Structure formats: C-alpha cells, structure tokens
Amino acid sequence: MPPPDVLVRYGGNLPRYTSYPTAAQFDATVGAAEADAWLRAVPAGTPVSLYLHVPFCDVLCLFCGCNTSVVRDAGLRAGYAELLIDELQRVAARLGPGRPVRHIQWGGGTPTTLPPESMCAVMETIRRLFAVEADAEIAIELDPRFLPADYPPLLGALGFNRASLGVQDLDPAVQAASGRIQSLEQTEDCVRRMRAAGIGSINVDLIYGLPYQTVEGAGDTALTVADMLRPDRLAVFGYAHVPWKQKRQALLPEGALPPPAERLAQRARIDAALRSAGYRAIGLDHYALPGDALCHAAETGTLRRNFQGYTVDPAPVLVGIGASAISSFPQGMTQNVPAQAFYARAMEASPDSLPAVRGVCRSDDDRLRGAVIERLMCDLRVDPVAMGLSHGAPASWYDSARPALRQAEADGLVVLDGSLIRVTEEGRPFLRNIAAMFDGHHAPAGVRRHAGAL
Ligand SMILES: C[S@@+](CC[C@H](N)C(=O)[O-])C[C@H]1O[C@@H](n2cnc3c(N)ncnc32)[C@H](O)[C@@H]1O
Known part of the structure; x- marks a missing residue:
C-alpha cells in the first residue's frame, strides 16, 4: 500500500478520461x-x-x-x-x-x-x-x-x-x-x-x-x-x-x-x-x-x-x-x-x-493531449516528445507537467526514461491522476464535477 501522504497527494476529484x-x-x-x-x-x-x-x-x-x-x-x-x-x-x-x-x-x-x-x-x-x-x-x-x-x-x-x-x-x-x-x-x-x-x-x-x-x-x-x-x-x-x-x-x-x-x-x-x-x-x-x-x-x-x-x-x-x-x-x-x-x-x-x-x-492542443492521455490510459506508457513531434509541437509543450511527473516518479508511480513515461504496477490505480497531468482543461482542486480519484 502507498504511504498516506501519497494517498493525500493523489486524492481529489478526477474524470475517468473515457474521452478528452x-x-x-x-x-x-x-x-x-x-x-x-x-x-x-x-x-x-x-x-x-x-x-x-x-x-x-x-x-x-x-x-x-x-x-x-x-x-x-x-x-x-x-x-x-x-x-x-x-x-x-x-x-x-x-x-x-x-x-x-x-x-x-x-x-x-x-x-x-x-x-x-x-x-x-x-x-x-x-x-x-x-x-x-x-x-x-x-x-x-x-x-x-x-x-x-x-x-x-x-x-x-x-x-x-x-x-x-x-x-x-x-x-x-x-x-x-x-x-x-x-x-x-x-x-x-x-x-x-x-x-x-x-x-x-x-x-x-x-x-x-x-x-x-x-x-x-x-x-x-x-x-x-x-x-x-x-x-x-x-x-x-x-x-x-x-x-x-x-x-x-x-x-x-x-x-x-x-x-x-x-x-x-x-x-x-x-x-x-x-x-x-x-x-x-x-x-x-x-x-x-x-x-x-x-x-x-x-x-x-x-x-x-x-x-x-x-x-x-x-x-x-x-x-x-x-x-x-x-x-x-x-x-x-x-x-x-x-x-x-x-x-x-x-x-x-x-x-x-x-x-x-x-x-x-477539439483544438489541435486537445488532439495532442487527448492522444497522450489515451495512450497512457491504454498502454501505461507514452513518449510525449514523440507524440508532440507527430502533432507539430515542440518538446517543451508539456513543460508544465514535468514537476508533477517528477513527483510521481519519486512516489513510485511512473518511471521517466528519457522522454518515455512508463506507469508502474503501483501506478496503475493512479492512472487518472497521471493522465490529469496532461489535461489542459482540468479544473482546480476542490471543484466537485467528478468522483474522487481513489
Ligand atoms: C450502465 S450500467 C448498466 C447495468 C445493467 N443495467 C445492470 O443492471 O446490470 C453498467 C455498469 O456501470 C457501473 N456503475 C454504475 N454506476 C456506477 C457508479 N456510481 N460507480 C461505479 N460504477 C458504476 C456498474 O458496474 C454497472 O454494472
């Protein structure tokens, strides 16, 4: 079981990302x-x-x-x-x-x-x-x-x-x-x-x-x-x-x-x-x-x-x-x-x-983010740089997600291997949280539009 601070960090209300x-x-x-x-x-x-x-x-x-x-x-x-x-x-x-x-x-x-x-x-x-x-x-x-x-x-x-x-x-x-x-x-x-x-x-x-x-x-x-x-x-x-x-x-x-x-x-x-x-x-x-x-x-x-x-x-x-x-x-x-x-x-x-x-x-930005989120939810791995390239976006397109990804790596939920993100077995229950790092529309914490993430 992940330690309590991990559960607190990845609580909140999140979509199931059946679409983006x-x-x-x-x-x-x-x-x-x-x-x-x-x-x-x-x-x-x-x-x-x-x-x-x-x-x-x-x-x-x-x-x-x-x-x-x-x-x-x-x-x-x-x-x-x-x-x-x-x-x-x-x-x-x-x-x-x-x-x-x-x-x-x-x-x-x-x-x-x-x-x-x-x-x-x-x-x-x-x-x-x-x-x-x-x-x-x-x-x-x-x-x-x-x-x-x-x-x-x-x-x-x-x-x-x-x-x-x-x-x-x-x-x-x-x-x-x-x-x-x-x-x-x-x-x-x-x-x-x-x-x-x-x-x-x-x-x-x-x-x-x-x-x-x-x-x-x-x-x-x-x-x-x-x-x-x-x-x-x-x-x-x-x-x-x-x-x-x-x-x-x-x-x-x-x-x-x-x-x-x-x-x-x-x-x-x-x-x-x-x-x-x-x-x-x-x-x-x-x-x-x-x-x-x-x-x-x-x-x-x-x-x-x-x-x-x-x-x-x-x-x-x-x-x-x-x-x-x-x-x-x-x-x-x-x-x-x-x-x-x-x-x-x-x-x-x-x-x-x-x-x-x-x-x-869907905007072009939605299409790129949607593709990354879908691959994460399906394959538990994605290379956002390669995905960005295929959508005409520079490698910096997801810079704002990097701090959260590094924290997720420290928490054992993902492995960052160059630009490849691999979700670990421990991270599988937290897939929605990892997907949310690429969500350009996600509302600030506390807005009750979805069920709890865990
Ligand atoms: C659309 S429902 C149809 C169920 C079907 N009519 C029946 O009675 O078995 C499909 C599934 O959604 C899941 N479901 C429904 N409400 C849920 C909820 N609040 N949280 C999680 N899963 C839910 C249930 O597992 C359910 O079997």
Missing part, C-alpha cells in the same frame, strides 16, 4: 448544427460505430451514476424504440448509404427493457440503413435479475455476440445497502442462458468502494465470479459517489462508504484474485482472459478508450443514438438531450434536425 476533452467541457455552443456538419463530413467508406442508449431499468440501484429511470409502461418503452429508429434514419441520411459498421453497443440503463419486437425493429433498421459487417461486434448490457425468457434466443438470432452483466458485489449486506439484491444463482442462470443462445463473450461488472464492502468480501466476490462464471472480461469500477449529480446516491449510508485507503486495498485484493485466476489486467480497470481480443490489443498498442471504457474498436467516428448519448468525431463531440422526455420532445419538435444540444470542438 471530457464531458465536463461540453457546453451549448456546440450542438445540432455541428453534429449535422460532422456527420456529413465523414469520408465515404469510413466505418462508424453505433452506441444506442436505453435509459430504462426495472428497478433503480442506489449506487447507479447513469442516466436511468424506471418506466414500466410497455407502450412508452416501444415509443422510445420508435424514436431510436427515427434518429437512426436522420443519421443515415447524413452519412449516406452503405456506411460500414463494425461495432454496435447497446447500453443504458437496461436495453432489454425494450419489448422484443421493438429490439427487432431497431436492429432491422440498423441492418437496412448501414452495411453491418459480417464479423461486427454487437454488444449489450444486461441486468441478470430482469432478463425476459425470450430475450437470449432473440439476441442470438439478431447477431449479438457480447453481453455485459452487472454483478457489483456478492455480499448480501453490501447488496442490501446498495439496493441491488442479486443471487449468484440468478447471475449463473443468466450466463447459462446467454451462452446457450450463442452469445460467445460474457463480460461482468464489479464495483469496489460500496457501503459496507470489505477487502475480504471484494476479493471473495472476484474469486467466486472468476471460478464459477469464468467471464471473458471483467470491468472493476471504483464506486463513483456523485450525489450532487445523482440524487438517488444520497440514499446510500454515506458513513459506511470505505475511505480511500480501504478502497485501494479492496481494489488490490480484487486485482490479486483475478490475476491468480488467470486474468490479465488491462488499463485502469479491465481484466480479460489471455486469448481475448482486449489482451491482444493491449499487447500490440492498439487498445482504444471510449465512452464505454476499453475497446478494440478503431473506428474514428462513434455515433450515439438516444437520450444523453454522446457522439465522437475527429472535429469534436456532441451529446443528445439528456432527459428522455425532453429527448422525445426535441425529436418530435423538429423532425429534420438532430437532437444534439451540447458538445465541444
């Missing part, structure tokens, strides 16, 4: 007009990836930081799917016919809350409007407690080949405090049904830092999941406590949240458990079995980071469809209207325009 600039830089000066122009500017033949957001869940988990709500009315859920189809048509009209698609990700929320016929209709629309490649990755997030009986075969028939299941922690006391009661049997049953339906790759999400979570409990959860479910990949998230943004989190017993040193110890125990079970650590918070494409990408320097976390998807354009969905283009990023009711209103009010309402343009 981060969503904290989005504002209303960028919106539908930019989304329109940037879609039309994608060169013919350039592949795009699709992200479809479904903001509904059957129940709300108290820890959840995502844009979700409970909507039980099947008509409303079907109506939302109609809007997704409408938005896909608007996007396809701007991209032109035959646009190649290699990655489709459904997230939320819980996308299986859409009625099966709605899911079919959206997937048919995608296949009609885009040239979905034969070996495209088609992935979906699931809640194992609420997977309708007919859904796994439907997903198999629609070509889905990857599913992410939320598990978080198996300890009943943690589950009760977090408002998410889920037995191991429920999860096992979900995995069995998905595999039987031909969904080849299973991912599991775990969280540490939840109320009443312990080092032993977190480690036991990781070992049990690795042994009993043998997922291809795991994402191990530190609980992001942002009650000023997500009111439901205020219902968690704050006094039972583990402090930073305890969180770090939980993370370390999960890490040891998963490595001992044969998994490889990927970037900040992912694990994969050795034959997995994520491992191959991490070993060959081709791993990418996007809003969904780590990916092998190299497409330069990601188009987000649905309420709050974010799109990424070489020129910048745009985000759709966040609240589902307002998204619906925006779609209905202007039938020809896109529902993007905020975003950010």
